[in-house]
Amino acid sequence: MSQSLIQDQPRMSGKRQRLTKPELLAPAGSLEKLKFAVHYGADAVYIGGQKYGLRSNADNFSFEEMREGVQFAAKYGAKVFVATNIYAHQEDLDGVEEYLKQLEDAGIAAIIAADPAIVETAQRVAPKLEVHLSTQQSTMNWQAVQFWKEEGLPRVVLARETTMEEIREMKSRVDIELEVFIHGAMCSSVSGRCVLSNHFTDRDSNRGGCCQSCRWKYDLHADEQSVMEPGQNPFTMSSKDLCMIQHIPDLIEAGVDSFKIEGRMKSIHYVASVVNVYRQAIDAYMADPEGYQLRPEWVEDIGKAANRPLNTGFFYAVPGAEEHIYEAEEKPAPYDFAAIVTDYDETTGIATVQQRSPFRPGMQVEFFGPGGRQFVQQLGEITDAAGNPLEAARHPLQKVLVKTDHPVSPLDLMRKRLS
DSSP states (O other), X not given: OOGGGOOOOOEEETTEEEOSSOEEEEEOSSHHHHHHHHHTTOSXXXXXXXXXXXOTTSOOBOHHHHHHHHHHHHHTTOEEEEEEOOOOOGGGGTTHHHHHHHHHHTTOOEEEEOSXXXXXXXXXXXXXXXXXXXXXXXXXXXXXXXXXXXXXXXXXXXXXXXXXXXXXXXXXXXXXXXXXXXXXXXXXXXXXXXXXXXXXXXXXXXXXXXXXXXGSOBOOEETXXXXXXXXXXXXXXXXXXXXXXXXXXXXXXXXXXXXEEOOTTSOHHHHHHHHHHHHHHHHHHHHOTTTOOOOHHHHHHHHHSOOOOEEOTTSSSOOOGGGEEOSSOSOOOSEEEEEEEEEEETTTTEEEEEESSOBOTTOEEEEEOGGGOEEEEEOOOEEETTSOEESOBOSTTOEEEEEOSSOOXXXXXXXXXXX
């Protein structure tokens, strides 16, 4: 990979590396997503192993995949964290010591843990692993932050319900790294402490089995009789998604050390789009705080990735009823992920792309890559790898040749406009 893509390294200060600018921490539900998150600007990624995490339905990592991910991330100066954030029953702790040792051996930089038993075990048997306190602990006051610092933890992931004012107070009172969710799905319960999933499906939210029952559609009954008006739509309890792209200066000035994006179950297109935008915004502010301005294209690009309606969560006020989604969502994403660039011929201007959803000649598409590189064009003739013209690229992972209006690079993405 190009040397220019390598991120700035943190500098040493004291006994451990301190961050010279906020870390951009991205989700990676698979090895492929990890590589795209890092390529598009993440300083660190968080993944799930095959035990002890809260996303049992994600494409969780084997130890071999972890090693490959760690090696790839290291080329960019990035780190890999592993979520081990279940609340463990006694039976869950069988084998935890060996598992944590294997994470350490694979080169994982830190685990994200909630259960004190896992925290203590990691400190005892895998001392090279940093332990970051999970948001599942619902930490919302500086005294709790101080407690975990005294327990030897270098970082606390705050509850999503924490306000900007509370973050400022924590930083003024406790010398510790604070990690904060700045983009992605919010939970209708308090930082994921939910038992609806357990009640409805016997899938434990706090052991990795959440069925997202808050996003189901519900009818209202009394004495087995529906009390909803004829034609009235079933409702959900779904909260709007968090988006802080318009408030980067506030987050940095409050002292947030790590900007965390939610979404290990999200697509490559989502991860690349969102990471790309926040990378640009953070770098622009750090380069020139006084002259920093929000760019309209950043907000527009956030909207091109599939998401629910957006808000600022609990940072500035307690969300009210208007911050929940009770009926059909307001808008679909206007773009869909179409292809990944795998090669580009500078002499012919022909890109080889790998199909991820159908596209055809005449369709308006947008190519984009790290650092804000992007352009829109109308597709001309497309061919298969042998040069045979195609009416449409219909087959998953099919290699397709496309002439582009401007140069592109491997791992650039192509998205198609839906309307």
